[in-house]
Amino acid sequence: MAPFAKGLVMYDTPEPGRLRAFRTNVPALDLFPTTLWAQVASRRLRRATAASLHGCEAAGYPALRAAVADYLTLSRGVACSEDRVLIVSGVQEALDLALRVLLVPGDRVALEEPGHIGARYLFAAARARIVRVPVDAEGATLDPRRLEGVRLLYVTPAHQFPLGVSMSLPRRVAVLEWARQAGALIFEDDYDSEFRYSGRPLPALQGLGGEDHTLFAGSFSKVLFPALRLGYLVLPQDLVDPFSAALSVTRRHAPVLEQAVLADFIEGGHFARHIRRMRSAYAERLGVLTEAAKRRLRGRLEVSEVEAGLQTVGWLAPGLEAGRVAAAARERGVRLVPISQYGRLRGPRQGVHMGFAAVEPREIRRGIDELAGILAAEA
């Protein structure tokens, strides 16, 4: 068997029903307007004709490509027209496609540490040599000697996964300058930056003059719902054809009716409205988490200030071990992911990943109460 599937672990099967504190990587599905979505979908389905049952171009359904280009231009500061947008099933497929088209085995690639495990699996599947880039308060660090010969750098500038840092403007400029000089490409994973609670939104790397060196990817899994399996990849112009060709033989194209429904949902203004509603709900939940932690966990766990996203980091007081805390929490129905699961961390303190967006305020408070007992016992 090829190294591809050896040792790969499957992603969590999502549990149904009410989500426990502090489930990460999922949005608040209980707040999703399912009835509205069903109405938009039914209207589109009723209008379906024989022509709409045919496939579409590999790059995607034209109306959705256009809607995504408009959205990214306005909201994410991405420099794109619809002919640079490829519709995919999500960031994993976007990255997989990129590595398959761009790399040959043995090529050097770089990614953040700690960082997204799914990206590491794909780099391993591509038989790439991986350079790990530490993360500081300004985001992924840049050590030109470490990056020598690197062909592709994977980063999460909007909201570093898992630390939650937003990459600073000087660092963004430096990363782009490095890519230009090295003739390298940047894979910008914009996985959950639609929800911003504070701070000034920075334009995407791609939009800071990096459009010829950046592959910008995002998905609708977290801004709408994970079952949808639709996302996008914005490409430098000369990569659109080879990526479309590769997509056409591996998957042909994304499902057409779902693409059309999503395009209608965006064009009808429902998408923008949903983002606004979720931003305010998530800000409230983040507030509940921060307040409750300050009150009950002071001196033992400090919730990191995040500007965006669905999750944050709980930094443990020196001496507290993330693995032990997470294990004790699990027994009381509280989910915490030790940051060390995403790679090596510098500094004396350990951290745990804590999701707040998908968890109801009452359950957030229960989680903090349980944690207070656990941390008191561990200290």
Added chain:
Amino acid sequence: MAPFAKGLVMYDTPEPGRLRAFRTNVPALDLFPTTLWAQVASRRLRRATAASLHGCEAAGYPALRAAVADYLTLSRGVACSEDRVLIVSGVQEALDLALRVLLVPGDRVALEEPGHIGARYLFAAARARIVRVPVDAEGATLDPRRLEGVRLLYVTPAHQFPLGVSMSLPRRVAVLEWARQAGALIFEDDYDSEFRYSGRPLPALQGLGGEDHTLFAGSFSKVLFPALRLGYLVLPQDLVDPFSAALSVTRRHAPVLEQAVLADFIEGGHFARHIRRMRSAYAERLGVLTEAAKRRLRGRLEVSEVEAGLQTVGWLAPGLEAGRVAAAARERGVRLVPISQYGRLRGPRQGVHMGFAAVEPREIRRGIDELAGILAAEA
């Protein structure tokens, strides 16, 4: 750039509107019950809950896996329970996944010639060494010396692509025996065998005792509609976990709501009814093609008798060149694909691929009329 996307051509963008004679590889979308599909989908969407917006397991939505297992057991003679069924976007993704999980660069693989070009692209992307297997009247031929060291054999036994031959029972037994002795795997592409017009349906290779050596793949693109992008892969038990793991990092899983709608459509009996209706419509269209060709093209083009599928081969009289005929036909709005585009052909006669299922009877007759003029001029 990696060899993956170099030289790959994109699949045809399907043209909208009425299909011209003799479009291949598509079903009769004008006969698809879009209203019924919309009703089933709307009912499912109205019942959608937060839980159904979550993702599902990588292997697929449980109710669809079960419905596919039932269907394949009853209708295709496949030996399977739902835990061996993986839901994918189609045969291309199924084969891509198989090659990525099972092969390392340089591995020997075999496929039919002439054969499916999409399979050849994927073998090239996997950096496999390709052995070409000629096709005779009983299907793919078996020359054990040629197949020495081959790890995977790709075949289309139900209805060879593009020649339309059904693999004989003795040949099926011999293929399975070879796989068992060689410790090789068979990839059985069952791409359009739902529609059978004559002859006795043979059980799938997979169901002839080959379930531990056979990967059986099919899709709903031709039996329902291409825009859907859902298909299946039935695996030997020990491959289910590694394939699911690989799928979970490349694509997570297929879209959940579309899977649920399809499961409802099958469970409601609509799927079986649609197949019956299409079988009779396609049999009529095949009859129109055969009759018209006999009447107008006698001695110049002979339509091959096919037992199943959406297309057949028009064999040209010796001396007539398929490329020239197809070029002349294109100018008169008639599509013919020279069989030589799918690989080398043995024998003195050249052939053209002719689709009949998606083309209305009147348009079939027009196509034959045009061809009559072209062949008279060429002869």
